[in-house]
Amino acid sequence: MTKTVLRVLGGEAVWPPPVWLMRQAGRYLPEYRAMRAQAGDFLKLCLTPELAAEITLQPLRRFGMDAAILFSDLPIVSLGLGQNLRYAEGEGPVLPPIRTEADLDALSLDKVAATVAPVWETVRRIAADIGDATLIGFSGAPFTVACYMVEGHGSRDFASARLMAYREPALFARLIDLIVAGNLIYLRGQADAGAEVLMLFDSWAGMLPPNEFRRWVIEPTARIVAALHATHPHIPIIGFPRLAGAMLGDYALNARVQGVAIDTSMKPESAADMVRPHIALQGNLDPLALVAGGEPMHTSARRILDALRGRPHIFNLGHGVVPQTPPENVGALVEQIRAA
Numbered sequence: 001m002t003k004t005v006l007r008v009l010g011g012e013a014v015w016p017p018p019v020w021l022m023r024q025a026g027r028y029l030p031e032y033r034a035m036r037a038q039a040g041d042f043l044k045l046c047l048t049p050e051l052a053a054e055i056t057l058q059p060l061r062r063f064g065m066d067a068a069i070l071f072s073d074l075p076i077v078s079l080g081l082g083q084n085l086r087y088a089e090g091e092g093p094v095l096p097p098i099r100t101e102a103d104l105d106a107l108s109l110d111k112v113a114a115t116v117a118p119v120w121e122t123v124r125r126i127a128a129d130i131g132d133a134t135l136i137g138f139s140g141a142p143f144t145v146a147c148y149m150v151e152g153h154g155s156r157d158f159a160s161a162r163l164m165a166y167r168e169p170a171l172f173a174r175l176i177d178l179i180v181a182g183n184l185i186y187l188r189g190q191a192d193a194g195a196e197v198l199m200l201f202d203s204w205a206g207m208l209p210p211n212e213f214r215r216w217v218i219e220p221t222a223r224i225v226a227a228l229h230a231t232h233p234h235i236p237i238i239g240f241p242r243l244a245g246a247m248l249g250d251y252a253l254n255a256r257v258q259g260v261a262i263d264t265s266m267k268p269e270s271a272a273d274m275v276r277p278h279i280a281l282q283g284n285l286d287p288l289a290l291v292a293g294g295e296p297m298h299t300s301a302r303r304i305l306d307a308l309r310g311r312p313h314i315f316n317l318g319h320g321v322v323p324q325t326p327p328e329n330v331g332a333l334v335e336q337i338r339a340a
């Protein structure tokens with residue numbers, strides 16, 4: 001029997017739909033917090049295969065989701081390109097910002113494989129242990145990785161990155177090209193190590209106007225998808241162009257992904273209208289409905305199930321699980337989907 005997540009990404013409507021949750025591993029789980037405290041440093045956790053593999057599988061042991069996503073982080077590819085990456089306590093990624101031609105000259109593809117090799121080993125270990133669930137590998141999509149690389153940290157608007165794209169498009173394009181090439185090495189290695197699906201997180205895609213969205217989100221994603229499919233023709237790819245809004249259909253069609261993750265703001269029926277019927281939709285429960293639990297969670301989940309019944313759908317959140325989520329609500333949600 002082919003795994004349900006792979007059937008759905010092959011264009012089949014499966015009922016009840018398979019379910020997994022973005023950020024299903026992490027701080028809401030006491031067993032994660034224990035390992036995190038032991039390791040001390042988040043990046044060390046990402047780059048220690050034994051620990052990262054165990055953390056990846058923690059939510060599956062508890063709740064039995066249909067898929068596990070590799071435990072790692074979005075800007076690991078920038079570390080591979082030679083940009084120093086660290087995590088300040090309680091914050092996201094912090095990097096020395098790329099602002100000039102010379103900053104970019106200091107990066108290269110030479111050490112990508114050596115730097116990300118521990119992640120590939122993590123994938124190998126998960127694959128050996130995952131049983132019937134599907135293993136999803138991932139990286140940050142070029143535009144969102146570029147946002148962090150140029151800005152140097154998380155931001156409400158990533159103004160430096162977006163301004164570079166307007167003022168110095170050749171420089172920004174060179175950075176995007178480098179991330180595309182780095183991601184190809186990184187993601188091919190994940191596929192070779194046993195990842196069955198690959199996902200590209202474009203968390204900040206929705207900040208761009210339509211023309212820029214085509215140039216910096218769709219076009220680089222399409223290049224990655226085409227190149228991956230040239231070497232790994234059967235691996236399905238899920239894109240997550242968060243807050244893409246009306247650009248969602250254009251993205252799905254032209255990036256040539258097999259699945260599109262939809263964010264919390266997207267009406268499932270609208271996504272279904274915009275995206276061709278053989279492309280899977282993944283999403284899109286509000287992570288705060290999961291925090292609330294009970295009737296509000298079940299009603300919201302039911303609406304999504306009903307709206308997407310009859311088309312390929314992977315049940316998920318519209319963004320990641322937040323740390324204050326009661327673990328028992330995750331259990332109740334998975335049960336609801338199974339019993340749908």
Ligand code: CP3
Binds near residue numbers: 021
């Ligand atoms: O299920 C999983 O946990 C899979 C692993 C995973 C993480 N981050 C672990 C993580 C995945 C798939 C991500 C994706 C990611 N990382 C995105 C895309 C999705 C999104 O949220 O839009 C982004 C933008 C990042 C960058 C990032 N990493 C931020 C902004 C932060 C800090 C804020 C936060 O939520 O903690 C991180 C840190 C991070 N990534 C943690 C985890 C478990 C917390 C680290 C800790 O334990 O202190």
